[in-house]
Amino acid sequence: MSTMKEDKAYKLLAQQEGISNSKAKDLIDKGLVYVNNRKVVIARGNMSAKTKFRVEKVEKVKIIYENKEMVVVDKPAFLSSEEIELQFKDARLLHRLDRETSGVLVLCKDEDFRLKAIEEFKHDRVYKEYIAWVDGDVIEEFEIDKPILTEKHNNKAKSKISVAKGKPARTEVFPLMVVNHKSKVRLVIHQGRTHQIRVHLRSENLPIIGDELYGGRSARRMMLHAHKMRLLGREFISPEPKEYRHIGGGTD
Secondary structure (H helix, E strand, O other): OOOOOEEEHHHHHHHHHOOOHHHHHHHHHOOOEEEOOEEOOOOOOEEEOOOOOEEOOOOOOEEEEEOOOEEEEEEOOOOOHHHHHOOOOOOEEOOOOOOOOEEEEEEEOOHHHHHHHHHHHHOOOOEEEEEEEEEOOOOOOEEEEOOEEEEEEOOEEEEEEOOOOOEOOEEEEEEEEEEOOEEEEEEEEEOOOOOHHHHHHHHOOOOEOOOHHHOOOOOOOOOEEEEEEEEOOEEEEOOOOHHHHOHHHHOO
16 A cells, blocks of 8 residues: 555555556546546546545446347447447447447448448438437527537547538437526437537537536536437337436536
8 A cells, every 4th residue: 555645546546446557547547437526537647645436337238129230239328339349249330429428329230231321321311319418508499500520639539610621510409308507408410420419519508517528517427318219210219327317417
């Protein structure tokens, strides 16, 4: 046990949990570690040796539907799409969800089906519905039609609105509930650009709760859920996460 008054966050976590330094760093990088309900974001940051950490548990991946062509899963938050793909050796990702986004994720087991499904995505013939909690009052439905440009820095993607260089992107927003200046909204997206919902909502001063990359307040996770998808005549639904039952996502 270190006798230092301060140490690197991942080293302190490793000591507390009885795990390796690399495992501790991985937990922090995945957004699973909290101190006093605030997420630890810098694994190498110095913290008091007396710090008490809380580690979120990742739920198991559940299969929503499976046949010889595809497997559709209910993706838990805090797992990347690529990590889920590794759990299904005979399947390839058809699309991706951000690490902290939960919900419907489709993997293809048949190459002909995958190519057919890609064409459906390309021609905006896939219905994609999300549910989110945002900061702000949403009392009427509206549409966001703003082009998005995605850039990569240090192998990390970040998007922004760019009329000059962005690609077309459209998001429909429907109010579901308003509580204490926080709103639960239903979103239907078209095109599906990188971070489309996150960037579009931020551009309307309605950042997603937990989405600190795009101006959202701190929360145990980013409150964005892929609720429903309709693809090639089939519909897949993922129930809202349990934390959505708490008004405002339990962030107060």
